[in-house]
Amino acid sequence: MSRSGQDADRRVKTARGRTASSVRWLERQLNDPYVKQAKAEGYRSRAAYKLIELDEKFPLLKGARRVVDLGIAPGGWSQVVRKVSPRAAIVGIDLLEVEPIEGVTILQMDFMADAAPAALMAALDGPPDLVLSDMAANTVGHRQTDHLRTMGLVETAADFAISVLAPDGAFVAKVLAGGTDAELLTLLKRHFRTVKHAKPPASRKGSSEWYVIAQGFKGQD
Secondary structure: OOOOOOOOOOOOOOOOOOOHHHHHHHHHHHHOHHHHHHHHHOOOOOOHHHHHHHHHHOOOOOOOOEEEEEOOOOOHHHHHHHHHOOOOEEEEEEOOOOOOOOOEEEEEOOOOOOOHHHHHHHOOOOOOOEEEEOOOOOOOOOHHHHHHHHHHHHHHHHHHHHHHOOOOOEEEEEEEOOOOOHHHHHHHHHHEEEEEEEOOOOOOOOOOEEEEEEEEEOOOO
16 A cells, blocks of 8 residues: 555566566556456456456346357356356367356367357257357458458458347447447348447457447348
């Protein structure tokens, strides 16, 4: 505690072998209120609050019966779904290994693999009414390339959602600054009653991430 009685910002000493960028990242983590809150409330990552805040603005989770979580690692979004809709059937997929979550089926495989959609649907007992995607491609430092790679994931997630969602279902996906590409936006508007973009407060100020929220699935053409 500081002399004023408030928590002082914690500093990370520059240790041998630790880069300046890693020091900045550690300090940001140590001083991030969302990180502290996530630890206190048992969420695996601060990203949980992005979904909580999106749900407050665009009711998504209450009453959800079947949910698909694309890019589930480390599991924060599925934890939120479990808390809000404990009876929902949830299946998540990620290339990374994810520690088990009670009530959640986790597939360790590439969502872009041909077998992924069938594997996800086999884990549910019917069409999902919510498809969530917090996926983002690994960045290479070239803004246009990073945007194209991430949008490729979003487009694949949208195609999947449109092919499997139950009537009146919803789709939420992370996009980058600039929002959804025109072609994908047209596709979503054709299949959903409302399509909006939002940047939840839990997204870091310097982050380029936004989310597209498509609700009221009208069905396939």
